[in-house]
Amino acid sequence: MIPLPLATLNQYISAERTNRFKAAKIKHNATNIAKMFTVKAIREGVTFRWGVPLRFDWYCADKRSDPDNIAFQHKFVFDGMMAAGFLENDNWAHIVELNDRFFIDKKRPRVEVYEIGE
Template structure:
């Protein structure tokens, strides 16, 4: 479980257009959040067998953001997983299929990632 929002695509584009270094700083910030929560999951014994389909359950706080704009955050989640040592590489060998589902949770926006057998 990683709290949301990290950074939507529209927010990222706006930052990139405003400052050429802003995108890099925001990517670092969001990746750090994903890394911290990945490390917590690892301490609880969460392990994945990479190369299997993954399901992302996105719990968002309202319906004003388009699902594809939310799912852009895959990038930060995978980068955080790699920084934590949970995932060796987010390449074609490890990431073979992504399934996204979207829900509303005004109190606890988050993403939950599951390995699918």
């Protein structure tokens, strides 16, 4: 479980167009948040078998962003997982399928990541 928002695609693009350093800061901050919560999950005993499909359950505060804009945040989640040592690489050998589902939770926006059994 990682709290949202990290940054939607539109927010990231806007930051890049304004100032590339602003976009780099967004990426750095979002990756660090994902890393922090990944470390917490590791301490709680969470493990994944990489090379299996993954499901992302996105719980958003509202419907202001389109689902594809929200799912852009995969990048930050995977980078955080790698920074935490949970994921070796976010390449084709490890990430073979992504399934996204979208929900509303005004009180606790977050993303939950699950491996899907074979």
